[in-house]
Amino acid sequence: VGILGIAWAFGGMIFVLVYCTAGISGGHINPAVTFGLFLARKVSLIRAVLYMVAQCLGAICGCGLVKAFQKSYYNRYGGGANELQTGYNKGTGLGAEIIGTFVLVYTVFSATDPKRNARDSHVPVLAPLPIGFAVFMVHLATIPITGTGINPARSFGAAVIFNQSKAWDDHWLFWVGPFIGAAIAAFYHQVIL
Numbered sequence: 001v002g003i004l005g006i007a008w009a010f011g012g013m014i015f016v017l018v019y020c021t022a023g024i025s026g027g028h029i030n031p032a033v034t035f036g037l038f039l040a041r042k043v044s045l046i047r048a049v050l051y052m053v054a055q056c057l058g059a060i061c062g063c064g065l066v067k068a069f070q071k072s073y074y075n076r077y078g079g080g081a082n083e084l085q086t087g088y089n090k091g092t093g094l095g096a097e098i099i100g101t102f103v104l105v106y107t108v109f110s111a112t113d114p115k116r117n118a119r120d121s122h123v124p125v126l127a128p129l130p131i132g133f134a135v136f137m138v139h140l141a142t143i144p145i146t147g148t149g150i151n152p153a154r155s156f157g158a159a160v161i162f163n164q165s166k167a168w169d170d171h172w173l174f175w176v177g178p179f180i181g182a183a184i185a186a187f188y189h190q191v192i193l
Contacts, residue, residue, distance in 0.1 A: 003139075003140065003143045003144070004140070006139060006143060007136050007137075007139035007140045007143065008136060010135050010136065010139050010148070011132045011133060011134075011135045011136025011137075011139065012132060012136075013132075014029070014128075014131060014132045014135040015128045015129060015131065015132025015133075016128075016132075017029050018127070018128035018131050018132065019126075019128040022127070022128065025051060026043075027127075027128065027131075028043075028051045028055070029055060029058075029151070029153075030055065030104075030150070030151040030152075030153060030154075030178075031051075031052040031055050031056070031151070031152045031153050031178070031179075032101050032104070032105060032150065032151065032152055032178035032179055032181065032182040033104065033105055033108050033182065034048050034051045034052055034055070035048065035052075035179055035182045035183070036105040036108070036109070036182035036183065036185050036186040037108075037186075039182070039183055039186040039187075039190075040109070040186045040189065040190045052153070055153035056152075056153045056156050056157065058153065058157075059151075059153040059154050059156060059157025059158070060156075060157045060160050060161060061157075062157060063079065063080065063157040063158050063160070063161035063162075064161050066080070067079070067161055078162065078164075078166055078167075079158050079161060079162025079164075079167060080158045080162075081147075081155075081158040081159055081162045081164075081166055081167035082146055082147040082148070082149045082155045082158065082159075082171075082173075082174050083146070083147060083166055083167075083169060083170065084145075084146055084169075084170045084173065085144060085145055085146065085147065088145050088146075090170060090173065092145060093145055093146045093170065093173050093177070094173055094176065094177045095177075096141070096142045096145040096146050096177070097142070097146060097149050097150065097173055097174065097176075097177025097178055097181065098177045098178075098180045098181040098184070099181065100138040100141065100142045100148065100149075100150045100177075100181065101138075101149075101150045101177060101178040101179075101180075101181030101182055101185070102181040102182075102184050102185045102188075103134055103137070103138050103181075104131070104134050104135060104138055104150055104181075104185075105181060105182045105185035105186065106185040106188065106189060107130050107131055107133075107134035108131055108185075109185060109186070109189040109190075110130070110189070111127040111128075111129075111130045111131055112127050113189075135150070138150055146173065146174070149173065149174035149177065149178060150178055150181075151178070152174055152175045152178050152179070155171065155174035155175075156171075156174075156175075159171055
């Protein structure tokens with residue numbers, strides 16, 4: 001389906017997942033988003049840690065199911081593991097992950113800001129929609145660079161199940177970049193704005 005199809009698939013699925021889990025966990029499906037919300041004091045430390053563990057376990061289970069049901073595609077596409085693409089250096093990859101996660105986490109803050117609801121009550125905003133669209137846009141921009149991490153749990157689940165050097169090479173990019181991007185978004189939204 002190409003980059004456009006992959007980006008639509010991720011953006012659409014994030015819209016659905018956030019919508020469906022909003023009443024359970026507040027839509028926490030990404031450790032970077034949870035970290036940003038923790039820094040903004042919207043989630044307690046214990047809840048944040050438990051969410052992140054659950055997110056990583058869920059990603060491992062999800063990747064395991066994909067491998068079990070679609071083994072030929074799974075192997076053909078390297079288990080969906082993120083990797084720095086040929087022609088890009090680690091700094092570029094880290095920058096792509098920081099900027100991409102900043103866009104996502106800042107969108108989460110904006111879409112869920114209670115002041116926005118009070119100020120713009122005449123404009124109905126379904127919070128998962130802009131979040132899913134942000135994921136779509138970030139994927140369009142960063143798939144060619146890193147395969148788009150922006151969710152450390154998804155990257156971790158793929159690395160654990162695929163468990164080959166491709167999956168672990170530069171894996172730190174898919175944790176450090178998103179956590180830095182989330183921290184910048186939290187600072188920007190909570191302090192600067």
